[in-house]
Amino acid sequence: xxxxxxxxxxxxxxxxxxxxxxxxxxxxxxxxxxxxxxxxxxxxxxxxxxxxxxxxxxxxxxxxxxxxxxxxxxxxxxxxxxxxxxxxxxxxxxxxxxxxxxxxxxxxxxxxxxxxxxxxxxxxxxxxxxxxxxxxxxxxxxxxxxxxxxxxxxxxxxxxxxxxxxxxxxxxxxxxxxxxxxxxxxxxxxxxxxxxxxxxxxxxxxxxxxxx
Numbered sequence: 001x002x003x004x005x006x007x008x009x010x011x012x013x014x015x016x017x018x019x020x021x022x023x024x025x026x027x028x029x030x031x032x033x034x035x036x037x038x039x040x041x042x043x044x045x046x047x048x049x050x051x052x053x054x055x056x057x058x059x060x061x062x063x064x065x066x067x068x069x070x071x072x073x074x075x076x077x078x079x080x081x082x083x084x085x086x087x088x089x090x091x092x093x094x095x096x097x098x099x100x101x102x103x104x105x106x107x108x109x110x111x112x113x114x115x116x117x118x119x120x121x122x123x124x125x126x127x128x129x130x131x132x133x134x135x136x137x138x139x140x141x142x143x144x145x146x147x148x149x150x151x152x153x154x155x156x157x158x159x160x161x162x163x164x165x166x167x168x169x170x171x172x173x174x175x176x177x178x179x180x181x182x183x184x185x186x187x188x189x190x191x192x193x194x195x196x197x198x199x200x201x202x203x204x205x206x207x208x209x210x211x212x
Contacts, residue, residue: 005128008063012117013090015073016066018080021126023137038084039095047095047104050085054107054114058082064120065129074120077129078136089114152195170199 018034021027025037039046064079076083088095092108123129140147149157152171159168174191181188 006065006121006123006132009120009122010117011064011066011074011120011122013083013086013115016064016083016118016120017069017073017075018083019075019077022080024080034080035084035087035094038081039088039099042081042084043099044101046081046085046088047099047101049081050089051101051103051107053082053085054089054110054112058115058118060119064118065123065132066120067123067125067129074122077123077126078133086114150196152199167199171195174199 017031018038020030020034022034022038025034025041028034028037042049062079062082064082065077066074066079067077069075089108092100092104095104121132135141135145139145151167152174155168155171156175174195177191178188181191
């Protein structure tokens with residue numbers, strides 16, 4: 001199978017346009033209307049993205065996917081919310097006053113941490129991007145797409161003190177038991193089933209004084 005043609009290139013933000021055919025909002029007249037629609041629909045979410053980009057930068061693991069349009073410009077096929085967030089950081093007047101949170105006002109005043117160019121994956125046309133856009137945005141796709149972490153997986157990744165309730169205790173018990181079982185022990189299957197379907201109930205039991 002031939003892989004989609006894709007090249008990496010650092011491109012100035014001034015040469016990037018929001019997608020007029022973005023599936024998030026449907027066809028619009030131009031990039032400016034696309035920005036207005038994203039602001040209207042994403043609202044506080046877009047503001048949070050802007051603040052996060054200011055504080056932490058853009059994720060190197062998530063490239064913008066773009067395709068050439070005209071006059072040396074590029075249309076963003078994936079990354080429109082990030083580009084919109086960068087636009088409102090550059091020009092806060094684009095954002096309605098009621099969305100100017102304290103955090104957003106603070107980062108705008110700091111005037112730092114804003115890239116002039118971003119690394120992009122460049123494809124020759126929309127069709128060449130469809131395969132990857134599908135895997136990013138169309139759900140699990142029977143394992144091909146992105147599979148969200150379970151509650152247990154999220155806890156293992158970031159066991160914050162605030163999350164150490166009874167469910168967290170149940171996860172710790174399951175993991176403790178797994179460490180003491182042989183790899184082929186059938187009890188492991190039982191533990192996996194409990195984690196997938198009943199870890200919350202097990203957590204309630206762990207929190208019951210009579211059970212303890």
